[in-house]
Amino acid sequence: MHSHRIALIPGDGIGREVTPAACAVLDAVASRHGIRFGYDEFDWSCTRYEATGAMMPDDGLDRIRAHDAIFLGAVGAPGVPDHVSLWGLLIPIRRQFRQYVNLRPIRVFPGLPSPLRDADGVDFTVVRENVEGEYSEVGGRFGTGFGEELAVQEAVFTRAGVTRIADYACALAARRRGHLTSATKSNGIVHTMPFWDEVVAERAAAHPEVSLAREHIDALCAKVVLDPGRFDVIVASNLFGDILSDLAAAVAGGIGIAPAANLNPEREFPSMFEPVHGSAPDIAGTGVANPLGAIWTAAMLLDHLGHAEAAAEVETAMAAVLARTAVRTPDLGGTASTAEFTRTVLAHLEEAK
CATH class of the missing domain: 3.40.718.10 (Isopropylmalate Dehydrogenase)
Structure with missing residues (x-):
C-alpha cells in the first residue's frame, strides 16, 4: 500500500466545486492500485484574505512542506486584486518549493471539437x-x-x-x-x-x-x-x-479542460497541481463548473507520484466520456452539472476494471 498525504487548497469560486471531483476520481482509481490518499484541507483563499488580510498564515509554507503533493482548486475574487491573490499564495508556493517547471499538456480529444x-x-x-x-x-x-x-x-x-x-x-x-x-x-x-x-x-x-x-x-x-x-x-x-x-x-477546446503541474523535478519539495480555469465567480455556486481540468490535473498528480498506470486509467476514462457520451457541461455546449460529469467519469473508471 502506497500512502500519500495531499495538501488540498480548494481556494475560491468553482475551485471549491471541482476539487471534490478530483478527489473522488483519485480515491476511485487508488482503491484498485494499492494507493491510499489522505487529505489535509486549508482555507487559504481570497475569502480568508478579506477576513484576515492574508491569503495564508505566516507559517503556511511550513504547514505543507512535508506533504507529498499540493492540489490547488483556484484563487480569485472580484473584491481582491489579482496581484494580491497571486503573490499572496500561488507565487510564494512556486518559488519557495522551487517548482520551476510549469507543465501544460495540450490535447484535442475525439468527441470534443x-x-x-x-x-x-x-x-x-x-x-x-x-x-x-x-x-x-x-x-x-x-x-x-x-x-x-x-x-x-x-x-x-x-x-x-x-x-x-x-x-x-x-x-x-x-x-x-x-x-x-x-x-x-x-x-x-x-x-x-x-x-x-x-x-x-x-x-x-x-x-x-x-x-x-x-x-x-x-x-x-x-x-x-x-x-x-x-x-x-x-x-x-x-x-x-x-x-x-x-x-x-x-x-x-477550452480552458475549462486545461490541467497544469508546477513541478520540483528533484522532489526536494512538494509539487503543486492546479486546473487553470480560474475561480469563475460568474458561475460559482451554480453547480455547472467543468471538472475535467481538475480531473486531468489529478491524473498528472498520480503520474508525478509514480502511479503511471493509474494516471493512464484516469485519462482513458476522460477520453471515453468525451468520445462515447453526450455528457458535457455548459462551457462545452451541454447541460450536465459538475456532479453528473464526475459521476460519468467514475462510471467509466469502473468499467475499465
Whole structure:
C-alpha cells in the first residue's frame, strides 16, 4: 500500500466545486492500485484574505512542506486584486518549493471539437519556466500621483534557471517525438532573449536525439492556431509560456479542460497541481463548473507520484466520456452539472476494471 498525504487548497469560486471531483476520481482509481490518499484541507483563499488580510498564515509554507503533493482548486475574487491573490499564495508556493517547471499538456480529444478546422490528433506540451523571467519582484514605481509617474519592471533570467528548464524540455521531447520549439523574441528584446536563445541552444546540443527550432513568440502564436499539429514540446519563459499555454488550451477546446503541474523535478519539495480555469465567480455556486481540468490535473498528480498506470486509467476514462457520451457541461455546449460529469467519469473508471 502506497500512502500519500495531499495538501488540498480548494481556494475560491468553482475551485471549491471541482476539487471534490478530483478527489473522488483519485480515491476511485487508488482503491484498485494499492494507493491510499489522505487529505489535509486549508482555507487559504481570497475569502480568508478579506477576513484576515492574508491569503495564508505566516507559517503556511511550513504547514505543507512535508506533504507529498499540493492540489490547488483556484484563487480569485472580484473584491481582491489579482496581484494580491497571486503573490499572496500561488507565487510564494512556486518559488519557495522551487517548482520551476510549469507543465501544460495540450490535447484535442475525439468527441470534443477544437474551434479550428484541422486539429484532430493535436498533442503537444508547453514547458513554461515558472519562477523567474518576466515575473520578478525587481522594479518599482516613482512619482506616484504626479504627471511624471513611472513604473519599472525588470525581467530576471539566470543561466541556472534557463539551463534547468531547457534540460527538462529536452528530456521530455526525447521521450516523446523528439521535436523541441523554443519561444523567443530576440529580435526585439535585446538582452534577455538572446541570452535565452544561447542557453537553450547549448543545452539542446547536448541532446542530439532532439531537434530544436526557434520561433518568435508572435509568429509562434499564429502557428499554434494555424497548424497546431506540427508541435511536440514548446519551451518558453514565464510570460511567454503563460500566454501561449492558455492560447493552446483554447485550441484544444477550452480552458475549462486545461490541467497544469508546477513541478520540483528533484522532489526536494512538494509539487503543486492546479486546473487553470480560474475561480469563475460568474458561475460559482451554480453547480455547472467543468471538472475535467481538475480531473486531468489529478491524473498528472498520480503520474508525478509514480502511479503511471493509474494516471493512464484516469485519462482513458476522460477520453471515453468525451468520445462515447453526450455528457458535457455548459462551457462545452451541454447541460450536465459538475456532479453528473464526475459521476460519468467514475462510471467509466469502473468499467475499465
